[in-house]
Amino acid sequence: DEVTVFAAASLKTALDEIAAAWKAAGGGEVRVSYAGSSALARQIEQGAPADVFVSADLDWMAHVRDKGLVRAGTEVRLLGNAIVLVAPAGSQGPVDLADPLALAAALADGRLAMANVDAVPAGRYGKAALTALGLWRSVEAKVAQADNVRAALMLVSRGEAPLGIVYATDAAADPGVRIVARFPADSHPPIVYPAAVLAGAASPDARDLRRFSARRTPARSSRRGASSGWTSRSQTERLGRGHRDRSSR
Amino acid sequence: MGRLAGFELSAEEWTAVALSLRVAAVATLFSLPPAVGVALLLARGRFPGHAILNGLVHLPLILPPVVTGYLLLIGFGRRGVIGAALAEHLGLVFSFRWTGAALAAAVMGFPLLVRAIRLAIEAVDRRLEDAAATLGAGPGIVFATVTLPLILPGILAGAILAFAKAMGEFGATITFVSNIPGETQTLASAIYTFMQVPGGDAGVLRLTLVSIAISMAALVASELLSRRIARRIETR
């Protein structure tokens, strides 16, 4: 039987691998529709024929759950991630996030590339972290908000912006950037990608796929292993503990 | 999906190519008749709602495509007012089907199609239509035998714009019918997906080249056809 997964577009690499592994392990076909979490959530609301929803953040999952569209007790935190400060590959030294002036100084008159700080999860995590670290005010006016993390990453790797905030997974995959700082995990809401079987799921395999996926996070399965930047399932569970599902914006 | 470099397409990508072609062709063909009708109304009609109709037609251009997609989702989705009615009475389902992708592409290309046809209609020498009328042709026949042949190059120009737009459109499509491989994943959405992951550039490049090749072929074909038609109706 075929399982249809609605997944946040940034998960493509990871989920393509999981789908392949699932099939190799004797599972059925998996169709993944990659799009923005917001679009997917609205589509599920409008009766999309999806079996599993994988959101880029907890908010849109909560939105779907609040509408009663999630099958109770099927929600898991599939993957975890971290945010990092990146600079173009050839640039100088690390940036000390503890120093209240260092970030602004490193930017000089350049822009800080981020995903949209109001709308896109990566942007919101970044803004929360900067705020928690007391740096937001010093850089607020210099932020260039991209459509998504990938676009922010590209701004840095192309040298348009001297610094950017992206997922660790993105930084790891792009040789055009280097990580110049890591944000403390407690400086922002947990970065988790929740997955759930949807109330209207037609495929009985959906439940199994979800469980399978939760076991086989790319951190362990991938040949590149931990270097892909994903946090393991255990880390993910740990990170999520103690936070409300709906992060404050 | 695997293969990120190399220029052979994966099976899934071939599917996307085929789907894009089907979506673009169906979107263009099915929107032609209403576009001609609306263009006629706008070019010739003098009625109270003229400005409103004109505005409506341009709406998909004015709105960010995701908003258009969202409106389509609300209107033509399974739960949408129009979508539900169409599904019930005509068995016509758009939501999460390739037909929905075609609808989205048709809506997005509609203003381009209408404007091209309208310009062509406004360039028609109405004295020729008068002449046809004195020879016994009623309005419908005048249109079919005089106006339509004369605006064919304009229709073709509009159609090629709409087709190209349909090949490139993804904002409204992905918002309305999502990005389901084999069903609603067009070339443009596949390109978008590649753009979202690190290292997807090779995939982007590959699919973009395919998309360009197809549209170019359509463009060249339309130019040749249009030139043939134009030669026939030259007034020089």
Place this chain on the structure above:
Amino acid sequence: MGRLAGFELSAEEWTAVALSLRVAAVATLFSLPPAVGVALLLARGRFPGHAILNGLVHLPLILPPVVTGYLLLIGFGRRGVIGAALAEHLGLVFSFRWTGAALAAAVMGFPLLVRAIRLAIEAVDRRLEDAAATLGAGPGIVFATVTLPLILPGILAGAILAFAKAMGEFGATITFVSNIPGETQTLASAIYTFMQVPGGDAGVLRLTLVSIAISMAALVASELLSRRIARRIETR
């Protein structure tokens, strides 16, 4: 961004409105002369690269807007081949500036503009141009005194399409110059931002209505103007 409901706009939203207007207007005005030139070449020219030029012009329509934005970034960014040269020699910087948003909008609207003008040029009765030539008008003067006045309605039609497109365009814009409030955050990007947030619908609605209102006003104005011109050059 704050206020999600209520129909008054926040200061930031007013800024986005003003910026959108500026971007759309500049994009449309500055792309007019090259569009007329390219349309002339395509309509009248018989040269080897004809099909290629035609394809290039349609490219922004064929490509998903984010790809266009990406290409703009590569070409016209701070580090881009053209961008670096322009910045150095003309002091013209696009990256992260409203000028970049205007460039993106201009590029996206270019195929629409060119096609409308080309259709108009192809509808011009060349015998009138011949007549002007026998009266002593060289090619440039023929164009300025005969062709141009006759294609004005087509130029206007193309301009309004390009303007509307500029109001709705965001894919290429946000990819190229990102979304900096007060600098590159246009209405469309603001709407998009609201779309990404659960509960942002009221904000989407509000800004969408503003966008529609502006474009409608432009549309109505262009219709009136176009009708006045058309009345003058009626050949009936």
Place this chain on the structure above:
Amino acid sequence: MTIEIAVRHAVPGFTLDVDLRLGNGLNALFGPSGSGKTTLVNVIAGLRRPGAGRIVVDGTVLHDSAAGLDLPRHRRRIGYVFQEARLFPHLDVRRNLLYGRWLRGQGGGRAEIDAVVEMLGIGSLLARRPSGLSGGEKQRVAIGRALLSAPRLLLMDEPLTALDEARKAEIMPYLERLRDESRVPILYVSHSVAEVGRLAGEMVALSGGRVVAHGPTAEVMAGLDILPGGVTAEAGVMLDAEVVGTEPEWQLTLLDTAAGRLAVPSGDLPAAGRVRLRIRARDVMLALDPPVGVSALNSLPGVVEAVVATGDSAVLLRLRCNTAVVFARVTRRSAANLDLVPGRRVHAVLKSVALDRAMISL
């Protein structure tokens, strides 16, 4: 069949205001440039809606402003040869020709089609598109298109202007036959007195949007001097004539008219029956005695009735020859020399070659 037209149509700076009742046959519409001929014809065809008025053709009301009636143009069955050809650029000549016929479901009539094509000399153009045709070729195709559409009224707006004399000479007899045999009434706009005189039974002269003269062509022609922009060279009378014999060895035909017997070149004239003959005042020479030893074959005795008009150097005299009126234009000096006052007996001398085919209508 009659045509009733009573319309008022105003555009800024010009008002058409006519009230006409035309009979069958070919009616000429005559008048200077800008006098409203095309406007009137457009109103009849339904291409312009008159401000007010009523148009009835053969009992069918085409338009009646008072009754709010307006027959759509395509139902009027009016053939219209436009002042500019208006050929369909996307159809070849053959399809242009057959357009109206095809719409009226009259596919057949090959013989008629062939006859029209032959008469117009457009057989070699049938597969061509209008764009490459010469001015006169376009005009001929336009004439053919209207003729073949089986109209119940034919409007022709200066149809022969771009044609050479030879071609005109071929088309005119066709129009005469059309007028007489198929009994399609024709409203014929022309600046050419020769055409009008030859073809038209009735003639309407317009000026400034108003009818300034209307009546049998002969009568109106007689008064042409007084018309605005007068065409003095063409003034004359039209006489009914009966073919009473021929002189085959000389290729002459003898006509009996109310003015007397006349010999004219036979050409394609029938050997019997009735024709009409136009005699231009300028072609009439007056002699006090019957001329002898001159080449003119025709000499009609008559009496000067009146001096109709006096110009700078010429006078127009009205003669009565037998029971008919004939006009003669002579110099004032001759009129004085010969004492051409009312009551004077004279002989109207006419060269046969001046009474050529252009002056005779069948």
Place this chain on the structure above:
Amino acid sequence: MTIEIAVRHAVPGFTLDVDLRLGNGLNALFGPSGSGKTTLVNVIAGLRRPGAGRIVVDGTVLHDSAAGLDLPRHRRRIGYVFQEARLFPHLDVRRNLLYGRWLRGQGGGRAEIDAVVEMLGIGSLLARRPSGLSGGEKQRVAIGRALLSAPRLLLMDEPLTALDEARKAEIMPYLERLRDESRVPILYVSHSVAEVGRLAGEMVALSGGRVVAHGPTAEVMAGLDILPGGVTAEAGVMLDAEVVGTEPEWQLTLLDTAAGRLAVPSGDLPAAGRVRLRIRARDVMLALDPPVGVSALNSLPGVVEAVVATGDSAVLLRLRCNTAVVFARVTRRSAANLDLVPGRRVHAVLKSVALDRAMISL
């Protein structure tokens, strides 16, 4: 100033192949519909590039295929009145008129502009747009536009067809003055023998793309019988004439020609100087004795030289009156009756009113 045109231009189904050398003055281009007149004129104006050939106007090479020379059309300074008006729809009549003048930097010349506007009767149209003009009005504006563009060669393709006789009568003297005073050579396409005869010094007859006759108008006209689609009614001669006096009380002017003295209506003729007079064969009556008691004022003694052509019912005779040739068309019967064989002494009788202004060129 001379015009040399030697071109070959082929389109599918039609080939123009001419080799002409035209002198100053007004040259008429004459020929049936489709004979290539417009094509030739277009080639001269540069609107069609000939397949091969050479065009030289007044020493300036406009085109030379062999040398690869082709003067751009806008540098040719050729005024062109098109067969269809081609007015600029977006300009009002005034701007249409002044378009060429403005381009040539000749803003001035108010008097000339006023004269042209007056002559064409378009004063009241100046603020109008072409769309609402009548056919003849458009044509007049087009004539004005070409005249006012200060051309060094004027091409006129059937410029007067849509005009009434009165208007033609006003425009023709203007063209005569243009031809004589401003010495702008004119190539004039027309189907009207009357126009050509009056205006043209030389005449070219085309048929099927080739020159079938070319020479002084009088000579070509004399041979018109043999032209394809002959225009027998208009055959005749042109005579140079000198104004030798007037009879003011009769408004007659006396002309001395090589054929003898003739009285013609004065009209606007000058009181002295040279004019040209056309005498149509059909207007000449022959008498064996000098006529008395007739209204015709003119009688030229002469001798029959030859029977030029014989038709069904008429013959064309060449007479010698004094030193000039005059043609006369009479019926075959009269020719037999009067024994009009070569050597026969006759009198050519001509009505003065037949020698009206249309027959005289200045």
